[in-house]
Amino acid sequence: MLDIINLSTVPAFLLIFMRVTAFFVTLPIFSYRNVPSQHKVGFSFFLTWIMYFTIDIPVVLLNETFYLLIIKEALVGLMVGFIAYLIISAIQVAGGFIDFQMGFAIANVIDPQTGAQSPLIGQYLYTFTLLFLLAVNGHHLLIDGVFYSYEVIPMEQLYVPFSNPDMMDYVLQTFNKMFVIAFQMAIPIVGCLFLVDVALGIIARTVPQLNVFVVGLPLKILVSFIVIFISFGMFTMLVHQLFELMLVSMRSLMQLMGGA
Structure with missing residues (x-):
């Protein structure tokens, strides 16, 4: 074992392990609660072992600088995984818009992956999205992001440039894009349901004897499912x-965190 691993590079191995583990804490699919913690740690260790023999390992000493590097590696992994989770959460935001118009907003379900409440239609669309991501091997590209991170964020870099205004602006722009995509996903169903509400309002004025509250809810649910099927x-x-x-x-x- 001593011939395979140089003891002077063990701190570097721990730094790689910290970045990979923190990356899987917030990354979609890998961070979910239905994935056992033992598997997460084991897979992180296995991936770290591969990267140890793949990337260029600098000499890292066990001194006060090592603790700063540990914190930096954890922040890098958490932030990169979080930006991926932020983008894919647009599916649940779109489902929230749809459920509110359908009348399903009161029927939230517990997401077994995160343990939080999520909208009914949003959970259905989110599950379909995750299956589609696995079908096209998108999770391999997510793992590839860990390897790529060492090309732009060196291991020996001591800090993350949080004071860089470009990085904060980019996070805010990404957050804005997430809502724009969620609105684009929800607009066919929400727009049709708005027209249904307008039609029900006209019927309520012209035919007062008809109870639109009794007719409106099942009609909106029927229209919603038809539009979802058409716009899939x-x-x-x-x-x-x-x-x-x-x-x-x-x-x-x-690239922004690496100062590029």
Whole structure:
């Protein structure tokens, strides 16, 4: 074992392990509660072992600088994984818009992956998105982001430039793009339901004997399911754009954190 691993590079191995583990804490799919913690730690260690023999390992000493590097590596992993989670959460935001118009907002369900409440339609669309991500091997590209991070954020870099205004502006712009994509996903269903509300309002004025509150809810649910079925092809295209934005956002944020 001593011939395989140089003891002087063990601190560098720990730094790689810290970045990979922190990356999986917030990364979609890998960070979910239904993935056992033992598997997360084991997979992080296995990936760290591969990266140890792949990337250039600098000499890191066990001194006060090592503790600063540990904190920096944890922040890098958490922020890169969080920006990916922020983008893909647009699916649940779009589902929240749809559920509010459908009348399903009161029927939130517990997301077994995060343990938080999520909208009903949003959870359905989110599950479909995760399956689509796995089907196109998008999780391999997410893991590839860990390898790429060492090209733009060196291990020996002591700090993350939080004072850089470009990085803060980029995070805010990414947050704005997430809501724009969520609105694009929800607008076909929300727009049709708005027209249904207008039609029900006209019927309520012209036929006062008809109880629109009794007729309106099942009618809106029926229209919603029909529109979701028709617009599912467009939803797949938006999910594809969402994946591209997620990967580009991860790469751009890592470049800003590396001072590029």
